Amino acid sequence: SALCCDVDRGIPGKKCGTIIVKAEELGNCRESVMMQFCGNKLDKKDFFGKSDPFLVFYRSNEDGTFTICHKTEVVKNTLNPVWQAFKIPVRALCNGDYDRTIKVEVYDWDRDGSHDFIGEFSTSYRELSRGQSQFNVYEVINPKKKGKKKKYLNSGTVTLLSFLVDVEVTFLDYIKGGTQINFTVAIDFTASNGNPAQPTSLHYMNPYQLNAYAMALKAVGEIIQDYDSDKMFPALGFGAKLPPDGRVSHEFALNGNPQNPYCNCIDGVLEAYYQSLKSVHLYGPTNFSPVINHVARYAASVKDGSQYFVLLIITDGVISDMAQTKESIVNAASLPMSIIIVGVGPAEFDAMIELDGDEVRISSRGRYAERDIVQFVPFRDYIDRTGNHILSMARLAKDVLAEIPDQFLSYMRTRGIKPSPAPPPYTPPGHPLQTQI
Known part of the structure; x- marks a missing residue:
């Protein structure tokens, strides 16, 4: 569902744009995941120096659109960055749907905000959950370059270094x-x-x-x-x-x-x-x-x-x-x-x-x-x-x-104290548990 609101500056009849709020029911998933990525041989975008790369993660929505769910920090002046590990709820990443597409874009940071697009790749939670392996080395592709240059292979690679699942416990x-x-x-x-x-x-x-x-x-x-x-x-x-x-x-x-x-x-x-x-x-x-x-x-x-x-x-x-x-x-x-x-x-x-x-x-x-x-x-x-x-x-x-x-x-x-498992529900005497065979 979507909510559309017109934006004005308090001037009657003067419309200054639209804000669209999209909503999707959250899945009942209480897992969080800690991930770390590194880049290798990313495209050089800066005239003086290398690149200042960062990653932007997008969750795909039910209507096929994408929503930003995480941005990494910028690693300055390198084509082989190692980004810090970050933790994100699985609901935010894919709403608990392990096969839903996760799109990742790679950018070169610019001070004026006009960040240069290096390339992108797609994955899924199920794919990432394999952890560090050959399956989680991704080619970063720039579609414009791919269309223009016949010999174009990629704009570098991004590799998953670690993947750790943590179940979010509640009070x-x-x-x-x-x-x-x-x-x-x-x-x-x-x-x-x-x-x-x-x-x-x-x-x-x-x-x-x-x-x-x-x-x-x-x-x-x-x-x-x-x-x-x-x-x-x-x-x-x-x-x-x-x-x-x-x-x-x-x-x-x-x-x-x-x-x-x-x-x-x-x-x-x-x-x-x-x-x-x-x-x-x-x-x-x-x-x-x-x-x-x-x-x-x-x-x-x-x-x-x-x-x-x-x-x-x-x-x-x-x-x-x-x-x-x-x-x-x-x-x-x-x-x-x-x-x-x-x-x-x-x-x-x-x-x-x-x-x-x-x-x-x-x-x-x-x-x-x-x-x-x-x-x-x-x-x-x-x-x-x-x-x-x-x-x-x-x-x-x-x-x-x-x-x-x-x-x-x-x-x-x-203190690293986990909750004890809840005791089984009470069964009154004379009411044996029924099991289906």
Whole structure:
């Protein structure tokens, strides 16, 4: 199918060209392939010097047209280039159809963009999958030269040096294979949130509706509990004075049991949160590093891919231990864990955005985090003014969890941890498996 759009410059009635968007349903192919090519005796195109060759790969479409799917880098001043190996999804190369034509064009790069055509050749995924062999040495043919010169043989050759297939695994492959996702909830109980007895407080104990903390916890928690096999969540608080002696804690169990801080489902966490609000005294400062280090201690003990830890911090965003928090995040980046921060209230969240590390990778004392493990979202961006909380909370949960699969996969890939095979489907007793003969 194709979509045709006219392009204009905002001048009524003035048409400045057409953009055609063609679509084809993607095949269900999860393989990627790593390939490397070299050229030999390619045509000399530059007057002063040799050529600066590069390859352009085209996937053929169902309607017989071709679409660019990859360009190699330019190798300067040589007729015998060796291009760097590149990885491409098989869907992009041939949409999973192993016999579909793949066209490759060879060009000599020119600074002004008018690259000189050296020649072309055609192949297929099935042909390339034979790997380095005599079958994968291709003559580069320039049809114009072939038509004009009787003695013309070719414009050089391109040879496949290596071909390596990699099956793309997904977040769900690990979940199906038994990897457990362990969520820990940490809630900010500092005085900057306001007195819970006052309607202006972010922790306001309103008997008729959820406060900002409870709404964020419920919206995110009801999604994440589907990935937690036992539905038991350690729930921590930080920044409060605890009974009976009024000591300040930055890592206390919401249910009052430090030996067993687990709550049953998100409703259990909410219940423990409300109980804590009645018993603790909001204080400060706002220190993140103790709860991050708490989860990191568990993550450090399980590095075989069988478990992954996610810390959900809900906070009003005023942070006191920025340097220690950065240090904790840099250390945690090499462990099987991620951190989600939901900011509630009207504060400026510059510190949270810095911790997120999307723009600039977070660092501490000159040491950069191995990977991005923090996702920050401001809760206020998801409050629906029309009162449609169901829709807005679904959007919040989606954005909060958006980066977790990629963060999870980056840890597993860099450690070379593959998903375990999924167990066979359960067959109830008395229902033997039927096999066809």
